[in-house]
Amino acid sequence: MIEAAGYAPTIVEYRKTGWTRDKLGDLLAAMDAKPRDVLREKGTPAAELGLLDPSVPDEAILEAMVEHPILVNRPIVVTPKGTKLCRPSEAVLDLLDRQPDQFTKEDGEVVRL
Template sequence: MTVRIFHNHRCSKSRATLTLLEERGISCDVINYLETPPSAAELEKLLDMLGMTPRELMRKGEAEYTELGLDDPSLDDTALIAAMASHPRLIERPIVVANGKAALGRPPEAVLSIL
């Protein structure tokens, strides 16, 4: 089983999720998504696997959210996904992908349902 985690080492939830997986003997492909952000196409796929809308996956407390005017309700999904691809800090984390499914590690134990 290949498990990928879109990880930010500065995020406590992301670190806790990675630790949880490692403690269960699960080896992960760790993607530091701030350095290697997912493309818009990959974000669309992740959103589909998560069953979430782009706005639900956005970190609304980040400065970029306000600076880019992303609180504008008239923005469509394409614009929001493009913003996340260009400004990966806007992406909620961590995202774990396994078995053709994805889960957001909030709380970290939520990812166990896809393993």
């Protein structure tokens, strides 16, 4: 959707490269979010690690996210207009100065703009 709007994004393959604690902390601060706000549950070891219990402290979740990058939900988009977890993908539109004329998601869903 970002490319369809005419932007050339820089994509960080964090599942391959991992996170630094500082980078992840900076992104969370920019979003005014807590680690639990971006914790990915499906298809991850979140339950096995006991991270779904509400009593687990933010610091423990953050440490687990650094150790297991897949625990971070995606995509997190950073633009001059802000930083945001863009799920659903249409949420990215709030961060763009221009929007695509039309967009069809990978699953065939047409996004009306």
